[in-house]
Amino acid sequence: MTRLTLAFFGGFQVFIDDRSVGEFESDRIRALLAFLAVESDRPHQRDSLAGLLWPDWPDRSARTNLRNALASLRSAIGDREADPPFLLISRETIQFNPASEHWLDVAVLEQALTSEDIQALQAAADLYTGPFLQGFSLKDSDSFEDWRLLTGERLQRQAISALRRLAQYYEASGQVEQASQYAWRQVELEPWLEEGHRQLMRLLALSGQRSAALAQYETCRRQLALELGVEPAPETTRLYEQIRDGEIAPPVAVGVTVSPVVDGPPPYRGLQYFGEADADLFFGRSLLTARLVSRL
Numbered sequence: 414m415t416r417l418t419l420a421f422f423g424g425f426q427v428f429i430d431d432r433s434v435g436e437f438e439s440d441r442i443r444a445l446l447a448f449l450a451v452e453s454d455r456p457h458q459r460d461s462l463a464g465l466l467w468p469d470w471p472d473r474s475a476r477t478n479l480r481n482a483l484a485s486l487r488s489a490i491g492d493r494e495a496d497p498p499f500l501l502i503s504r505e506t507i508q509f510n511p512a513s514e515h516w517l518d519v520a521v522l523e524q525a526l527t528s529e530d531i532q533a534l535q536a537a538a539d540l541y542t543g544p545f546l547q548g549f550s551l552k553d554s555d556s557f558e559d560w561r562l563l564t565g566e567r568l569q570r571q572a573i574s575a576l577r578r579l580a581q582y583y584e585a586s587g588q589v590e591q592a593s594q595y596a597w598r599q600v601e602l603e604p605w606l607e608e609g610h611r612q613l614m615r616l617l618a619l620s621g622q623r624s625a626a627l628a629q630y631e632t633c634r635r636q637l638a639l640e641l642g643v644e645p646a647p648e649t650t651r652l653y654e655q656i657r658d659g660e661i662a663p664p665v666a667v668g669v670t671v672s673p674v675v676d677g678p679p680p681y682r683g684l685q686y687f688g689e690a691d692a693d694l695f696f697g698r699s700l701l702t703a704r705l706v707s708r709l
Contacts, residue, residue: 415495417515419450422522422568423543429491438485441466444551445482446490449500449509451519451564456506465556483507519545519568526571531582534575538595541572573599573606580612589620605640607633607649614649618656626656 418428425443427434437443444466449457463475470478483502486492492499499515501508518540525537545565551557576595583592593616599609610633617626630645630653637643645653655661 414514415491417490417495417499417513419446419515419517419519420540421447421451421546422518422541423547425546425549427490434489437489439482440549440551441478442482442486442489443549444554444557445479446486447546447549448557448560449507450515450517453509453511456501456503456508458506462507465560466551466554468554468556522568522571522575526575531579534579534582538572538575538579538598541568541575544569569602573602573609576602577608577612580616584612584616584619589616592616593620604632604636607637607646610636611649611652614652614656615661618661623656623659627653630656 416430418426420426420428425447427437427446437446445462448462448465459476459479460472463470463472463479466482467475467478483500487500490499495513497510497513499510499513501510521540522537525533528534545568546561550561576599580592580595580599583589583595593613596609596613596616599606600613603609610629614626614629614633617623617629630649633649634645637645
């Protein structure tokens with residue numbers, strides 16, 4: 414059975430079984446595949462897809478372009494030979510078939526966030542090798558670019574949530590070195606997020622690196638001033654003072670379990686709700702926000 418593999422973190426990669434698919438005729442065909450695969454929970458009207466990818470073309474020409482692009486996409490991914498097909502096509506709609514034999518890194522990340530399985534979280538975190546569709550864009554389609562940016566922001570928040578939970582789990586388990594790796598990754602991804610800095614400060618202190626922990630506070634303070642023009646939160650400053658005075662609170666256990674690894678793609682795409690603990694994930698989006706507001 415033919416298997417389609419779609420990897421959109423850190424770039425755009427497509428495989429049929431073990432063969433890399435590189436013969437896409439245009440970036441719009443790649444964009445069509447990415448959009449359909451990530452938004453596979455519903456069928457999409459052809460008119461809306463044509464407007465998404467050819468916004469400046471007359472409606473009739475845009476639909477013709479979509480029809481030609483769809484034929485090219487089906488040929489590139491072997492859709493006509495796949496059983497079940499990768500694409501569900503009608504006269505008015507197109508949908509990526511969620512029941513087809515495929516693997517999508519985005520879906521793995523979203524599914525892992527609904528799980529209490531530490532191995533699933535680790536696998537998802539390892540998949541996040543870079544931003545969603547890094548290096549890919551459609552400069553003449555603002556609608557597609559807005560979707561790409563917003564989707565990328567959402568997925569990065571989810572990746573950071575996975576890294577945060579992993580750091581908490583390993584800290585609570587006494588595995589400070591492994592916890593530190595996940596805290597470092599949070600700080601590297603979004604250096605203005607204080608929770609990642611706090612985790613890293615605490616872990617450095619627990620591992621006997623008191624000077625490095627205090628220096629991390631200064632790094633956090635500089636990043637917040639640079640990115641947001643604010644001072645560290647009182648919670649961050651209190652932690653700094655505890656480390657300075659040699660007082661570190663014990664780690665708090667989190668509800669993550671270890672269960673056997675299950676092979677194969679996830680059965681459904683997961684969703685995650687954000688709560689108070691994730692509030693700091695919504696800061697530092699000024700460039701994206703300004704762009705979206707300008708389009709209202």
